[in-house]
Amino acid sequence: MLASRLAGLAHTLRLFFENTGGMYLLLRQTLYWTFLAPFREKTEHRRHAFPLMEAIGNKSFGIVALVAFLIGVILVIQTGYILERYGQVRQVSGLVAVTMTRELGPLMTAIVLVARVGAAFTAGIGTMQISDEVLALRTMSINPVGYLVAPRMIAILIMLPCLTIFANIVGMAGGCAMGLTFGIDPWAYIADSTNFLQMQDLISGVAKSGLFAVVICIVSCYMAFRVEGGPEGLARNTMVSVVTQLVLLIVVDGFVAAFLNAVL
Amino acid sequence: MGTLIDVRHVRKTFGEKVALDDVSFTVEQGKTFVILGSSGGGKSTLLRIMIGAEHADSGEVNLDGTDITKATESEMAAARRKFGVLFQEGALLGSLTVGENVALPIRYHTKLPPRTIEIMVKMKLELVGLREADKKLPSQLSGGMRKRAALARAIALDPLIIFYDEPSSGLDPVATAVISQLINDMKTKMGLTNVVITHDIQSAFEIADHVVLLHRGKIAAQGTVSEILQNEDPLVRQFITGSATGPLEIRSSEGDYYNDLLNI
Numbered sequence: 001m002l003a004s005r006l007a008g009l010a011h012t013l014r015l016f017f018e019n020t021g022g023m024y025l026l027l028r029q030t031l032y033w034t035f036l037a038p039f040r041e042k043t044e045h046r047r048h049a050f051p052l053m054e055a056i057g058n059k060s061f062g063i064v065a066l067v068a069f070l071i072g073v074i075l076v077i078q079t080g081y082i083l084e085r086y087g088q089v090r091q092v093s094g095l096v097a098v099t100m101t102r103e104l105g106p107l108m109t110a111i112v113l114v115a116r117v118g119a120a121f122t123a124g125i126g127t128m129q130i131s132d133e134v135l136a137l138r139t140m141s142i143n144p145v146g147y148l149v150a151p152r153m154i155a156i157l158i159m160l161p162c163l164t165i166f167a168n169i170v171g172m173a174g175g176c177a178m179g180l181t182f183g184i185d186p187w188a189y190i191a192d193s194t195n196f197l198q199m200q201d202l203i204s205g206v207a208k209s210g211l212f213a214v215v216i217c218i219v220s221c222y223m224a225f226r227v228e229g230g231p232e233g234l235a236r237n238t239m240v241s242v243v244t245q246l247v248l249l250i251v252v253d254g255f256v257a258a259f260l261n262a263v264l
Numbered sequence: 265m266g267t268l269i270d271v272r273h274v275r276k277t278f279g280e281k282v283a284l285d286d287v288s289f290t291v292e293q294g295k296t297f298v299i300l301g302s303s304g305g306g307k308s309t310l311l312r313i314m315i316g317a318e319h320a321d322s323g324e325v326n327l328d329g330t331d332i333t334k335a336t337e338s339e340m341a342a343a344r345r346k347f348g349v350l351f352q353e354g355a356l357l358g359s360l361t362v363g364e365n366v367a368l369p370i371r372y373h374t375k376l377p378p379r380t381i382e383i384m385v386k387m388k389l390e391l392v393g394l395r396e397a398d399k400k401l402p403s404q405l406s407g408g409m410r411k412r413a414a415l416a417r418a419i420a421l422d423p424l425i426i427f428y429d430e431p432s433s434g435l436d437p438v439a440t441a442v443i444s445q446l447i448n449d450m451k452t453k454m455g456l457t458n459v460v461i462t463h464d465i466q467s468a469f470e471i472a473d474h475v476v477l478l479h480r481g482k483i484a485a486q487g488t489v490s491e492i493l494q495n496e497d498p499l500v501r502q503f504i505t506g507s508a509t510g511p512l513e514i515r516s517s518e519g520d521y522y523n524d525l526l527n528i
Contacts, residue, residue, distance in 0.1 A: 042372055133356075133358070
């Protein structure tokens with residue numbers, strides 16, 4: 001009994017270190033193929049990155065806007081009535097602005113992209129893995145990381161911060177709209193929001209979204225390259241990929257929050 | 265005409281299972297070399313080792329002067345330029361049209377202008393009878409057409425060798441005959457060396473100059489087509505005639521059948 005539990009623990013630890021090491025190696029290769037290779041080798045990032053930017057960015061605007069607007073609304077609903085009791089209901093604008101830019105804007109946008117884009121990355125490249133397309137690239141001396149991962153990294157690195165800024169604005173707009181029900185004048189709401197917000201709030205949120213982009217891209221592509229065993233393996237890895245991305249987003253969020261609190 | 269591929273004492277195991285055991289043969293330039301065998305006999309593992317997609321536990325695979333088993337990444341990249349691979353399902357990139365698939369290796373490995381690449385693509389597609397299909401997506405092609413398009417991509421950079429993984433699997437007799445004809449054309453018209461992995465006896469004997477029969481990871485017989493046909497070994501005879509009984513036993517259940525039933 002004990003022996004089998006120890007064996008299970010050893011297996012889990014081995015998998016953990018194997019996957020951590022694998023993701024680190026993929027990150028290193030991706031950074032090379034994204035930022036250095038275009039100056040040294042033939043790449044086709046421009047050809048592939050723009051359609052991906054459209055798929056990641058343009059097509060996510062609607063869902064990100066909906067989620068961000070509702071979060072802004074919910075924040076005002078959940079906090080407005082308490083602040084109203086103390087006659088401080090106008091403070092809700094600052095609360096929404098800071099919460100959206102520092103935390104909920106980057107995090108919720110990243111979570112939307114995990115579901116919409118991270119899962120699609122794993123399923124798309126994973127399908128290529130099981131149909132030998134990735135191997136075909138290798139046999140043509142085309143590096144799969146350069147061909148498949150680097151354009152995705154460029155696209156998500158640009159689009160996630162853009163979507164985050166957009167989500168921040170829409171979230172505040174949602175708060176502003178809900179503020180009307182508490183009798184807050186929209187112009188006063190906007191003025192209070194801008195007074196409350198500091199540059200470091202905006203920078204920390206956007207910087208975090210850049211890190212979230214790296215997490216989504218690396219985890220989703222890593223799990224895709226690890227697909228084996230046909231469609232069942234693809235389904236399993238897509239699920240593991242999404243769960244891992246969500247957990248890592250929260251972990252990274254925590255570390256960044258602690259780091260920024262200490263530094264800024 | 266010298267030796268182009270020299271496989272020496274290759275051994276490969278997966279855990280306890282021995283996939284290849286002391287496999288040695290040579291492939292002469294400008295010939296069609298067929299590796300025959302039943303499912304699970306080690307054919308695909310051997311192909312993956314020969315194209316550098318899998319590592320052998322021991323032994324050497326010398327491909328035109330490069331030992332694939334010990335090659336560095338840059339040596340491997342150079343070796344890959346010498347061969348093309350036709351995968352079992354074609355492994356065309358699903359997001360690209362047929363023409364773009366064929367153009368991909370040319371774009372990556374040459375500095376030719378787009379118009380020249382387009383002309384080359386047309387020529388390669390004409391060789392396989394698919395010039396009209398260059399704007400189609402792989403999903404719009406039949407199985408046979410997909411394989412022909414994949415063959416056009418495999419010969420895009422005029423390699424010395426083409427590896428074929430089960431070229432006739434899943435095809436109707438006419439499409440099989442077309443593929444066999446194309447394999448012959450590659451040898452006679454373009455002077456290429458063909459290495460074909462198959463279990464299709466009829467098409468194998470139509471195209472082969474030299475045949476190797478793999479059984480349970482070992483070479484059971486090898487020689488010219490007439491030598492194989494005259495071979496009196498029961499295993500070879502059973503494989504050629506396709507008989508259900510003989511040394512190539514498909515049923516693998518071991519142990520006492522009645523005890524198995526009684527213990528349920």
